[in-house]
Structure formats: structure tokens, C-alpha cells
Amino acid sequence: MAGFLGRFQRRPFFAACCMALAAVLAGCAADKPKPAKLEPLEPQIAGRQVWNARLSDVTFPLSATVRAGRFHVASDNGTVVALEAATGREIWRGDAGGRISAGVGSDGRYAAVVTRGNELVVMDGGNVTWRAKLESPVVTAPLVAGERVFIVGVDRIVHAFDVLDGRRLWTLKRPGDALTLSQAGVLTSYKDTLLVGQGARLLGLDPLKGTVRWDTALTTPRGTNEVERLADLVGPASRAGSVFCMRSFQNAVGCIDAERGTLKWVQNGGGIEGVGGNDEYVFSADGSDRISARKRASGEQAWTSEVLLNRAVSAPVAMGTTVVFGDYEGLLHFLAQDSGKPLLRLPTDGSRVVAAPVLSDNNLLVVTRAGGVFAFRPE
Numbered sequence: 001m002a003g004f005l006g007r008f009q010r011r012p013f014f015a016a017c018c019m020a021l022a023a024v025l026a027g028c029a030a031d032k033p034k035p036a037k038l039e040p041l042e043p044q045i046a047g048r049q050v051w052n053a054r055l056s057d058v059t060f061p062l063s064a065t066v067r068a069g070r071f072h073v074a075s076d077n078g079t080v081v082a083l084e085a086a087t088g089r090e091i092w093r094g095d096a097g098g099r100i101s102a103g104v105g106s107d108g109r110y111a112a113v114v115t116r117g118n119e120l121v122v123m124d125g126g127n128v129t130w131r132a133k134l135e136s137p138v139v140t141a142p143l144v145a146g147e148r149v150f151i152v153g154v155d156r157i158v159h160a161f162d163v164l165d166g167r168r169l170w171t172l173k174r175p176g177d178a179l180t181l182s183q184a185g186v187l188t189s190y191k192d193t194l195l196v197g198q199g200a201r202l203l204g205l206d207p208l209k210g211t212v213r214w215d216t217a218l219t220t221p222r223g224t225n226e227v228e229r230l231a232d233l234v235g236p237a238s239r240a241g242s243v244f245c246m247r248s249f250q251n252a253v254g255c256i257d258a259e260r261g262t263l264k265w266v267q268n269g270g271g272i273e274g275v276g277g278n279d280e281y282v283f284s285a286d287g288s289d290r291i292s293a294r295k296r297a298s299g300e301q302a303w304t305s306e307v308l309l310n311r312a313v314s315a316p317v318a319m320g321t322t323v324v325f326g327d328y329e330g331l332l333h334f335l336a337q338d339s340g341k342p343l344l345r346l347p348t349d350g351s352r353v354v355a356a357p358v359l360s361d362n363n364l365l366v367v368t369r370a371g372g373v374f375a376f377r378p379e
Contacts, residue, residue, distance in 0.1 A: 289308050350370075
């Protein structure tokens with residue numbers, strides 16, 4: 001609960017909200033459960049670190065991206081870097097000119113971040129090509145696609161910019177709740193449809209016009225107050241074909257078919273991090289870091305595991321026959337996809353894994369809070 005306040009944003013009375021919540025939540029940190037003690041593990045599979053790099057601290061909700069064999073990452077101080085995913089070779093390095101609040105979005109050439117001064121910054125080869133002032137804070141990484149840069153603010157307003165010159169092409173405003181989640185949401189695409197999380201709903205938008213093609217609720221928020229009713233969709237989402245599975249904050253996990261905008265299934269369950277998965281399973285952790293695997297087709301629970309309880313695990317990534325979670329000590333835990341059995345444990349630099357690990361071919365790429373960038377490879 002110590003970092004709980006930072007997840008909320010009130011429009012326009014954020015400071016008052018924080019004061020009220022602080023009075024209620026003061027002392028919660030002292031009651032935080034102890035992390036599960038890790039049992040000695042004899043590796044069942046082989047894997048090794050193949051390269052590492054170093055940036056400054058990463059305390060914003062980083063989304064590390066891989067495009068065209070390039071790994072794009074950023075740090076608090078405004079540094080944005082493109083690395084060759086296979087070798088760690090630095091391809092370019094740029095400076096956003098301010099501390100970063102959201103990023104990195106990239107199409108392989110252009111990279112986009114947002115500063116804490118609410119400025120969208122777009123780079124080409126490490127050089128800043130343009131900047132645009134935004135009306136509200138942004139914590140969700142921009143999406144760069146189709147010669148456009150898409151942004152969704154904590155006010156849930158969606159913007160589209162021309163990637164070449166920074167012209168604002170359209171803006172979508174919809175009625176929203178007074179209290180929103182200050183945590184990276186869902187912003188992605190399927191074919192020629194832009195997918196945007198709006199509270200507990202997923203919108204399918206025309207990326208050229210900003211008009212709504214479909215609007216589907218993943219779940220229905222419930223509770224006696226605004227905090228309990230928060231159910232914003234949390235990134236990252238997991239895609240298999242046309243089906244996108246995602247978490248509703250502290251509420252549920254479910255899947256939506258983006259081809260038709262229809263709800264496939266939803267299962268109640270707490271948790272604050274995004275989900276991962278493949279064609280067969282959807283993996284997630286609840287509020288106590290109890291790991292669950294659900295069958296993607298139906299939502300039926302396949303297994304649960306308590307080996308990582310209260311270890312502040314990251315969103316997961318499915319890799320081969322394993323699912324991988326990072327934790328608060330910078331450890332990577334490889335679990336069997338079909339059973340949850342621990343198979344391998346690899347260290348980084350001892351600081352928390354801050355973003356969902358990502359894959360580039362057979363390389364697993366990880367970033368830590370201390371700014372460590374690591375690549376691992378199975379053998």
C-alpha cells in the first residue's frame with residue numbers, strides 16, 4: 001500500500017484526493033505481508049545472461065518495446081536509447097530534454113516519450129524531430145504506427161499526431177469519472193483499428209478519424225466509493241490472433257475479440273499488473289502475487305501457484321514452454337506453463353524489475369529500477 005496513492009489521478013482535485021486517501025491509508029505499509037521465502041532451486045532448464053547495459057533510474061511506468069530487432073528503453077533523466085536486441089550494441093542515444101513520465105513507443109524508426117512537463121517528444125535516430133505540449137499528464141507509452149503517434153492521457157482523452165511534423169490530427173473526448181488510474185493503460189492496435197482502454201471499457205477507434213467503431217465493457221465497476229469502483233484496463237494486454245486479454249485494475253481478467261468488438265469471457269480477480277500469455281494460456285498475478293494460468297479459449301483456471309507471494313512481481317511474458325515473472329529483488333522466475341512449477345531462477349542487479357519482460361527472437365529483455373538493461377537466452 002505504500003505506493004498506492006501514486007496510482008490515482010483526480011480531475012481536477014488530485015491533491016485533495018491524495019490528502020483524503022493518505023488519512024485512510026496511513027500506516028498500511030507497516031502491515032504489508034512479508035515476501036515469500038524462496039526455496040533452493042535446482043535448475044530444470046538452462047539459460048544465461050548474454051549482455052547488459054546501464055541507464056539511470058527508472059521509476060516511471062516504462063514500456064520497453066522491440067521493433068525490427070531494436071530494443072527501445074528510457075530512464076527518468078530523459079535518456080532514450082535504441083539497442084540491438086541480439087548483442088546490446090547501442091544504435092543511438094537521445095535526450096528528451098526533461099524527466100520522463102511515459103514511454104517508449106516506437107515503430108522501429110521513430111521513438112516517442114512524454115515528459116513530466118506534459119510534452120510529447122518524438123525522435124528519429126536519437127535526434128528530436130518535434131515536440132508538442134499536452135493538456136494533461138500521460139503515463140501510458142505512446143503508440144507509433146501508420147505514420148501517426150497516438151496518446152491517451154490520465155484524463156482518458158485520446159490524441160493523434162502526424163509522426164513527421166507533429167500536427168495534431170484529431171482528439172477524442174468522452175465523459176469520464178472524476179477519479180482515474182495513474183498507471184499505464186491499454187493502447188495498441190489490431191489491423192486498421194486503434195484499441196484504447198477507457199476505464200473498464202475497450203474502444204475500437206478509426207485511427208484516421210478518431211471515431212468509435214465499437215465500445216465493449218470488460219467488466220462492470222462495483223463499490224461503495226470512487227476508489228473501490230476504479231476498474232481501468234491495465235497494460236500490457238496479451239494478444240493471440242484477434243483476441244486481446246487484459247486486466248481490469250483490482251477487478252477482473254478477461255478477453256475481447258477485436259475483430260468484432262465482442263467480450264469472449266471475464267473472470268473476477270484482484271491484481272494491479274498487466275497479463276501475458278500465448279495461444280493456450282493467459283497468465284496473471286493477483287493482489288497477493290498468487291500466479292494463475294487461465295485457458296485462453298474459455299477463462300477456465302488451469303492452475304495457481306503461491307511460490308511468489310508478495311514478491312511484487314512484474315507483468316509476465318510467455319517464452320517457449322515457460323512463463324517468466326520478474327520480482328522486487330530483480331530475480332527472473334521461469335515457471336512451467338502447464339503446471340506453474342519453478343524451472344529456473346536468474347538474477348539481474350538486485351533492484352525491482354520495472355517493466356514486463358519482452359522478447360526479441362530467442363532473447364529475453366529486462367529492465368530494472370536501477371537502470372539495468374539485461375538480455376537472457378535459453379540454452
